[in-house]
Amino acid sequence: MRQQYVQAQQLFDSGKLGEARALTRQLESYPLYPYLAYRELMSGLGGLKKPSLENFQKRYPDFPLQKDLYSSWLNYLVGAKRWKDFAYASDDQKLSANLSCWRAFALYQLKRNSDADALTKDLWLSGKSQPDTCDAPFNTFKSRKKLTQNLIEERMILALSEDESGLAKYLAKQLSGSTKAHAEAMIALSEHPETVSKYIEALKKRPGKIVTDYYVDTLKQYGRAEPEAALAIATHHGQKLFASDKEKNETVDYLLGRLAIKAPDRYLAATKQYQRPAEDDDAQRVLRYWLGSSNWPMVKATIATLPKDLQAEERWKYWEARSLGETGNDLQARTLFTELAKERSFYGYASAQRLGLPYQLNHQPLPVSSERQREVMGIPAIARAVELRILDQEWQSRREWYRALDNMPREQKVAAARLADQWGWYFVSIFTMAKAAYWDDVQVRFPMAYSQDFVAAAQNVALDPDWVIAISRQESAFRYDANSPVGARGLMQLMPATAKHTIRKFNLPDASLQDLYNPDINIKIGSHYLSEVNSTFSNNRILATAAYNAGPSRVSRWLNERGQLPADIWIETIPFNETRKYVQNVLTYAVIYQKKLGRAPELIKPSEMQLTRNVASNSP
Incomplete structure (x- = not known):
């Protein structure tokens, strides 16, 4: 049946529909039959009826091309100007913006003006530009005297909230009188968010939701640069801006988050002043600030402000233990480290290494019958x-x-x-x-994928094979045909330019873009590039791992900016969230693969314990 299926697809491709349909009839018991049934339906869109499609959906509810089929049929009906059929077919469907515009048009064509007006109003009240297909229903809506000055102003404010200044200015030109003056004031405010307090103070009462939301959005924009001033405005004028304490707290929490970025040394005092609990992400920023200056009392104070459930998380327990140890509470620190050392994680392994305890895999697969x-x-x-x-x-x-x-x-x-x-x-x-x-199924989550290729390639360039495997596990999870949004390819996510540079530098065999999806080729090139990065940073895996993710120049800059730091603090204070997590994952995965390869496990090597500018002495 497999070969017949391939043959049937080829017949559909070549337009031999009669032969394709005849062969399709013989394959109803074959698992891929729905793909042939789909092709048959797609080849006859003009004769389709809604019950036929509903029957196909009911018979194959999990078929992945259902939406594609229905959308193709709707677009065919639009092209054929079969408005009655289209209106019926599109009823109760989740439509794209383009098809929604066509539905509004169809409803007007069918004189279902009330339904068309309601849908067109919904389409109008969008802060983004709508497809050109909306022009016709918008014009009809306007000719029916439904497009009021208030609706135009509302859409203009929505456009400002979406940072669509061009659309906002276009809409403002359609206004007149006091409404136009108010719109121009709103546009001026978008260009100068620091004046937001003047507008809010002038309010006699809370305006409508769209205007209020815009003021709040502008206040947040102002708060990106001046979070403390924005916090004062939000709390002083809360009754004019917020319909509930929940809305107010969401804005205050956002502005506190901006304060954690702009002035982390004042964050804790602000959470007390505004009676809000510390958020995890914000507290992490503050923690990194105090760690960078080795201010252990403030590290402890930061942790103490967290809700109990966050304090129980591994990151916070680890740094609580570190702060206890640095402030002379060795016994309490050891107790926390001992508890953490039971975990299979970066903080668990860092704790185990500090105490000289075994690294735990905690492999506990669930039984599967x-x-x-x-x-x-x-x-x-x-x-x-x-x-x-x-x-x-x-x-x-x-x-x-x-x-x-x-x-x-x-x-x-x-x-x-x-x-x-x-x-x-x-x-x-x-x-x-x-x-x-x-x-906890370590076998499945950390397979020995392409292990022979990885070991051979790593040995060829004098790298630890567990580290090379860990990089690939983090980069692609061993998806050989992985392709990132920026164009990185294959197991070790090589950029084409990086691959080309590496091939030239190490005199490797030429490889096409498609070759980068070949596991053997990708691993060889990726291992050579990793060895180059490793050499740049004096064979320090921590720095080389960070550089593999964020680029060597950034890592060199971070080293120059921060001076000498212990490895765990250097990792925790990496400015990029993605790179910080990346390094922690790779080091953790390397320990797991060390154990799988029968190597002595070690999270951080003795030569990596202290990171200084000198480590990057080979950096260009």
């Missing part, structure tokens, strides 16, 4: 995923698999992850176990 695995294999989307993978349609296969996961209970997800692992489908098994939110 053969019956449960058969149950998973019986899910139509899973069966389609397996067939598509056999046909080398990798991304289509993953799409089916992901759709199936959306409807699985946790036990089925764990079973599905185990199946994918058994098939060597590494990325999918890791992804699936993460969707199950089960973190």
Whole structure:
């Protein structure tokens, strides 16, 4: 049946619809039959009826191209100007902006003016420019005297809230009288948010929601530069701006977050002044500020302001232990470190290393019965995923698999992850176990993927193989065809320019862009590039790992700005959230792969314990 399926697809591609449909009829029991049924429906959009599509949706509810099929039919009806059919077909559907505009147009064509007016008003009240297809219903709405000055002003304010100044100024030109003067004042305010207090003080009462939301947005914009002044305005004029304490607290919390960025030394006092608990992200910024200056009493004070549930998290427990140790409370510090050392995590491993305790893997796989695995294999989307993978349609296969996961209970997800692992489908098994939110199956989450290639490539450039594997696990989760939004490719996420530079520098065989998806080629080039970065930073994995993510020049700058710091503090104070987490993950994963490779586990090497400017002496 597999070969017949391929043949049927080729017949559809070549336009031999009669032969394709005849062959399709013979394949109804084949897992990929819905794709042929989809092609058959797509080839006859003109004759389709809504019940036929609803029947297809009911028969294959998890088929990933359902929305594409329905959208194609709606667009066909628009092109054919079959407005009655389109209005019926688009009723109760979640439509794109473009199709919503066409629906409004169709309703006007059918003289369903009340329905058309309501939909057009909804489309009008958007702070973003709408598709050109909205022009016709907007013009009809205006000709029906429904487009009032208030609606134009409301949309103008929405546009300002979306930073669409061009649209806002265009709309303001359509206003007159006092409404126009007010609109121009709002535009002036958007250009000078520091004047927001003047506008708020002039209010006699709280205006409508759209205007109020705009004032609050502008106050937040002002607060990006002057959070303390904005906080004072928010609290002093709260009754004019906020309908509830919840709305007020959300704004105050945002402005406190800006204060944590602009003036972290004043954050704790402000949380007390405005009687708000410290937020995790904000407290982390403040923690990094005090760590950078080794102010351990303020580290302790920062932790003490956190809610109890946050204090119990590993990061905060670790730094509480560090602050206790640095302030002479060694016994209390050891107690906390001992508790943390039981965990499989960066802070757990950092604690274990400080106390000389074993690193814990905590591998505790959930039992999965053969019956449960058969149950998973019986899910139509899973069966389609397996067939598509056999046909080398990798991304289509993953799409089916992901759709199936959306409807699985946790036990089925764990079973599905185990199946994918058994098939060597590494990325999918890791992804699936993460969707199950089960973190203690170390075998599935940290497979020995491409291990022979990694070990050989690492040894060839004198790198620790566990580290190279850990980099790939973090970069792509072993998805060989990974492609990032910025163009990084393959297992070790190589940028084409980086690959080209590395090939030239190390005299490696030429590789095309497509070759970067080849695991063997990607690992060889990636390992050589990592060795170059490692050499730049005097064989310090912490700095080289940060540089692999954020770039060598940034890491060199961070070193120059901060002087000498212990490794754990240097990592915690990395300015970029992504890079900080990246380094912590890679070091943690390296310990896991050290144990899997039978190497002596070590989170941070003795030569990496203190980071100084001199470490980057080889940096250009």
